[in-house]
Structure formats: C-alpha cells, structure tokens
Amino acid sequence: MVAELDEKFFLVRSDVLPESMQKTLEVKELLERGKVTSINEAVQKVDLSRSAFYKYRDAVFPFQAMxxxxxxxxxxxxxxxxxxxxxxxxxxxxxxxxxxxxxxxxxxxxxxxxxxxxxxxxxxxxxxxxxxxxxxxxxxxxxxxxxxxx
Incomplete structure (x- = not known):
C-alpha cells in the first residue's frame, strides 16, 4: 500500500530560492515558450545539470501557474x-x-x-x-x- 503524500505548499519570493530552483524555472519557461526543442538544450542554455532539473521540475512553479x-x-x-x-x-x-x-x-x-x-x-x-x-x-x-x- 502506497502512503499518500502530505504535500504542503509555500509562496516564496524568487530572490530567496536556490539558484538551481531559479534555473529550473528558466528551463521550464524556455520549454513552454518553444525557445528550445529539448530539455538538454534548455539546461545547457541556463547552465543547469539535467539531474537538478529533474529533481526540481515537479516541485517548483511560478505563482501565476498555480x-x-x-x-x-x-x-x-x-x-x-x-x-x-x-x-x-x-x-x-x-x-x-x-x-x-x-x-x-x-x-x-x-x-x-x-x-x-x-x-x-x-x-x-x-x-x-x-x-x-x-x-x-x-x-x-x-x-x-x-x-x-x-
């Protein structure tokens, strides 16, 4: 049996986010706007590792998206x-x-x-x-x- 996640959400100013989270948001925006054709291209463009992107991609969102x-x-x-x-x-x-x-x-x-x-x-x-x-x-x-x- 899988335990349900007790997710909590916080509204945080962007200037206090770690750099890897900020860059993850940049990658997501590049992908959403069609400025790049792949995740690999996007992470290279913002100088972020693929592993960091995959770690944060489902955990950090711009407020307007929420x-x-x-x-x-x-x-x-x-x-x-x-x-x-x-x-x-x-x-x-x-x-x-x-x-x-x-x-x-x-x-x-x-x-x-x-x-x-x-x-x-x-x-x-x-x-x-x-x-x-x-x-x-x-x-x-x-x-x-x-x-x-x-």
Missing amino acids: VKERMITLFFHLEDRAGTLSKLLAIVANAGCNVLTIHQTIPLQGKANVTLSINTSLMNIDIEELIQRLNKLDFVIRVEILSSGA
Whole structure:
C-alpha cells in the first residue's frame, strides 16, 4: 500500500530560492515558450545539470501557474468613494476574471473592506499584473491575496 503524500505548499519570493530552483524555472519557461526543442538544450542554455532539473521540475512553479484554472480570494481595504466598487470590478473583468462572490463591509470612518472571490481560469494577464493594476487605483489602500485553491 502506497502512503499518500502530505504535500504542503509555500509562496516564496524568487530572490530567496536556490539558484538551481531559479534555473529550473528558466528551463521550464524556455520549454513552454518553444525557445528550445529539448530539455538538454534548455539546461545547457541556463547552465543547469539535467539531474537538478529533474529533481526540481515537479516541485517548483511560478505563482501565476498555480492560480491558473483556480479560484482566488482577494481582500481590499478601500477609501469609501462613489464608484469605487464598479471601477475595481471593471479591472477584474478586463483581466478576464469571473467574479464568484463579493462581500463589502459597511463603510466606517471613510473606509470599507471588500472581499472578492474570482475564477482565474480565463485570466488574460498574470496575477501580479492584476494586483499592480488594482494597487494603482487611488482609492485602494491595500490589496491582499487571502487564498488560492481549486
């Protein structure tokens, strides 16, 4: 009988990943984009051993790859102004996301919290780009990713 793996996942900044993991991600990107025709060509191009690539290839993924075809929940702390929710939703819709749930608190002292659950399976930009666009809105105080899951 094979024991089930108790897998745990962590979100880690790229600058703290070991070089071999970063290079594994580079190899995967080269292959995905068709910039190389084989794993051997890709590992040579980024100066990574084949054994290191095979060791990490199924264990390290770019964040955007993990949220594709998934639901994510975003938390917003907003200034209470007319039209803020519609502007926020327009950016989410333009990114190709489908809004699943919306929860907004009653504004207190000119501030409100909004929680959005969105389906990202048809998203046409990276999650990082979406967060950047949302953060650029002058009424957004803070945006956080609360959860990501299937």
